[in-house]
Amino acid sequence: MSSLYLHIPFCEHKCIYCDFYSIAPKENPEHDNALRERFLSSLKHEITMRSEEDRFHSSYETIFFGGGTPSLLSPSTIDEILNLLSRSFHIRTDAEVTLETNPGTVDLETLKAFRSAGVNRISMGIQSFHDDDLKFLSRIHSSLEAKECVRNAYEAGFENVSFDLIFALPSQTRERWEANLQQAMELHPTHISCYSLIVEPNTPLYRMVESKQVILLNTEDDAALYEYTIECLTSHGYEQYEVSNFAKPGFKSRHNSNYWNHSNYLGFGPSAHSYWNGLRWWNISNVVGYSERLEQRLLPVVGEERLTPQQLVEEEIFLGLRSEGINVAGFQSRHQRDVMNDHRSTFEALLDQQMMVFDGEKLRLTPKGYMVCDEICASLQ
Ligand code: SF4
Numbered sequence: 429m430s431s432l433y434l435h436i437p438f439c440e441h442k443c444i445y446c447d448f449y450s451i452a453p454k455e456n457p458e459h460d461n462a463l464r465e466r467f468l469s470s471l472k473h474e475i476t477m478r479s480e481e482d483r484f485h486s487s488y489e490t491i492f493f494g495g496g497t498p499s500l501l502s503p504s505t506i507d508e509i510l511n512l513l514s515r516s517f518h519i520r521t522d523a524e525v526t527l528e529t530n531p532g533t534v535d536l537e538t539l540k541a542f543r544s545a546g547v548n549r550i551s552m553g554i555q556s557f558h559d560d561d562l563k564f565l566s567r568i569h570s571s572l573e574a575k576e577c578v579r580n581a582y583e584a585g586f587e588n589v590s591f592d593l594i595f596a597l598p599s600q601t602r603e604r605w606e607a608n609l610q611q612a613m614e615l616h617p618t619h620i621s622c623y624s625l626i627v628e629p630n631t632p633l634y635r636m637v638e639s640k641q642v643i644l645l646n647t648e649d650d651a652a653l654y655e656y657t658i659e660c661l662t663s664h665g666y667e668q669y670e671v672s673n674f675a676k677p678g679f680k681s682r683h684n685s686n687y688w689n690h691s692n693y694l695g696f697g698p699s700a701h702s703y704w705n706g707l708r709w710w711n712i713s714n715v716v717g718y719s720e721r722l723e724q725r726l727l728p729v730v731g732e733e734r735l736t737p738q739q740l741v742e743e744e745i746f747l748g749l750r751s752e753g754i755n756v757a758g759f760q761s762r763h764q765r766d767v768m769n770d771h772r773s774t775f776e777a778l779l780d781q782q783m784m785v786f787d788g789e790k791l792r793l794t795p796k797g798y799m800v801c802d803e804i805c806a807s808l809q
Contacts (some may be wrong), residue, residue, distance in 0.1 A: 429489040431522075431686045434515060435697030436460035436498035437715050438464060444566045444636070445594075447628035447698035465523055467504060467697075467715050470722035472512055476698050477559065477727060479516035483704065488517050490524045490743055492684035493547075499529035503541030510546045524682040526551050526590075531577035532569035533765060539577075539584035548579050549588040549681075550807040551619075557611040558604060566632075567796070569610075578615045589621035595657065596650040597625055598642055605653050609660050609686070618679035622657050623672050624650055653797065658795045670751040671798050688751035692746055706735045741765065746805050753792025769793070771808055778804065 439450045453460045478484055491513060492505065506527065511521060526549040534542075540549075545603050556562055561616045569577075591612055595605050612620060627634050627644065636642040645653075658668055664673035670688060674682065686693060695702045699713035709732035711717050721728040735743065741763050748754035754761055759767045768775055768791070775791060778784035783797035783804070793801060 429686065429691060430486040430692040431492065431691065432488050432517065432519075432693040433492045433494060433683075433693055433700055433702075434498070434509065435695065435711075436493060436501060437698050438495065438500050439497045439568065440500065440568050442632075444564075444632040445625060445628065447631055448496065451715060461639065463715065466719045468501075468509075470719040470728075471509070471697055473722040473725075474728065475509075475516055477612065477722075477725070478694060478696070484517070486692065487520055488513075488523065489520045490686060491526070492683045493527045494585050495528060497530050497533060497553075498527055499533045499538075499542075499583065503538060503545050506542060506547065507545035524588075526550055526681070526683055529577070529581075530567075530569065531574040534577065534580070534787045537581040537585060539580050539586070540576040548586070549590065550586050551590040551592065552581070552590065552617075553589045553619075554578075554612070555594045556597070557608050561594075561600075561604075561608075565594065566598065575611075575615065578617070588619070589617050590621065590681065591615075591617045592621045592623070593653070594623055594625050595653045596645045598644060600645060600649075600653065602656060605656065606660070609657065613661075613664055616670055619673070619675045619681060620661060620666060620773060621673050622654075622661075655799060658798065660682045662795065664758070668795060668798065671801050685751070690740075692749060705800040706740060708733050708735065720751040737763070737804075742809070744773075745808060748791075748802055749793055749797075749805060753787075753790035755790050756786075759788070774804070774807060 435449070436682070437450045439452050442450070442452050489561045491510070498506075509523070525547050527547045528551045530553045539625060552574070554574045555565055557566055558575065559571050574598065578589060593608060593612060604776060625644070627637050633642065637644060660666055661674040666675060667677065668674050669680050670684070673684065675681070693702060694702045694704070695711065698711055698715050698718040699711045701708065709729050711728045712721065712730045716767065744759065744762070745754060745767065754767055759765065775784060778797060781796070782794055783800070786794055797804065
């Protein structure tokens, strides 16, 4: 099964830690509107051009509007794009259709209209239920607005609502993070993604850390908060199915699972990446450059790589360990290699230390293994 990703590169404001490609409005609203219209028309061109290639005539089971802040688009625009995708590709009738949504950008009526347009999953960028954390992260919403947005999503008919939360904020205590998780669970999301605060180069946060204006949490405290996250969410009925992702039964993100299963996906919009049968390519990270190319009937691709058989093997191991495990027989038939034999000493040590289990089909990390997943992956290279 394949997936479609649409990158909507607009935000109301740039958050200090964000390195995703997106732009915030300038002073001239007319210019911003014109840019948005130009982007939307180019996005439609890109979808149409790709749909004309026979190799992409596949069955698609997920659509994901990410960004940026796709909930800044009007429901009628989302409806138009979904209709175009349905005319251009074979989209399964039970497709998972996710819209990333930021509290403060949508009201009840808008959410209802997104639902009517065909969106059936909302991924909400909540990040924290503490207003001072939200202020530090330079988010545009308050904790109260986040809670109202969740209630509105339920009232609008969404049954599948995911939260993004960030932990390991400077001087964050276990009590404060615990309160965050508690407030999240009281709202009964079907899915929670918890990411540790990462300092990306070329962000305001990076400069704040460099100048010692911000002191990051130390590695031990960060690891302790992560360990607590796993304990807390798994003991409340959320299954950990990836290092940072937890879901109630039946609510794993099918879209993200496809990425981690190395399935094919097509990405549209500036900076979007695509992967198709061992070939990966990516679009220009500039909305004007993106539009200029498509206006000349050129695809906006600026780079590609054909994964070697060895890279495919390494990626499958890495993605499998981060998520739901490596299917040993599937691995053998895809790569004519015995993954256990290739990494016997490492895997046996992990099995001995209860960091990994083998259920007769898959080798997968336990919560204890997820805690050191990066180190495990590095040791296999
Ligand atoms: S809203 Fe999301 S995409 Fe936009 S700047 Fe903030 S973190 Fe980045």
